[in-house]
Amino acid sequence: MGIYLCEYYVIYIQLPGQLTAEESLFTYPDGMTFANYAFPNHDPPYLDEVVAAVTDTQILAACGGNKMCIYDAFETDDISIGLDTMETVDRIEEDDKLACKCYRIMHGHCPLFGEYFVQY
Numbered sequence: 484m485g486i487y488l489c490e491y492y493v494i495y496i497q498l499p500g501q502l503t504a505e506e507s508l509f510t511y512p513d514g515m516t517f518a519n520y521a522f523p524n525h526d527p528p529y530l531d532e533v534v535a536a537v538t539d540t541q542i543l544a545a546c547g548g549n550k551m552c553i554y555d556a557f558e559t560d561d562i563s564i565g566l567d568t569m570e571t572v573d574r575i576e577e578d579d580k581l582a583c584k585c586y587r588i589m590h591g592h593c594p595l596f597g598e599y600f601v602q603y
Contacts, residue, residue, distance in 0.1 A: 530554050 504517035511517065534550045537543065537557045545562045546552035549569045556565025 528558075533557060 552565040552569035
């Protein structure tokens, strides 16, 4: 899956799982190996799971409904980091709108494919 934004195309690569010791490009300090850093049974928390579990009213009030803000504020225990994330996402969305506006002027449309389909 990728996002087509004006003339840029970004491809998202999904790896089948963690690397193996043979695939690792890292070198390790004395006494340490790949096994010290690999956690094959790790099940990472996903955005929606974390956001649904947040009950901290300060975080929820500060972030409103912005899931990325809530996630970062909760995971780091720092609301300012969540607010920085929200500001960055808002700035990227505004940049996308401007880029698509320019593209639409030249091409008559602005296809934007990803998690959401947006037509400006």
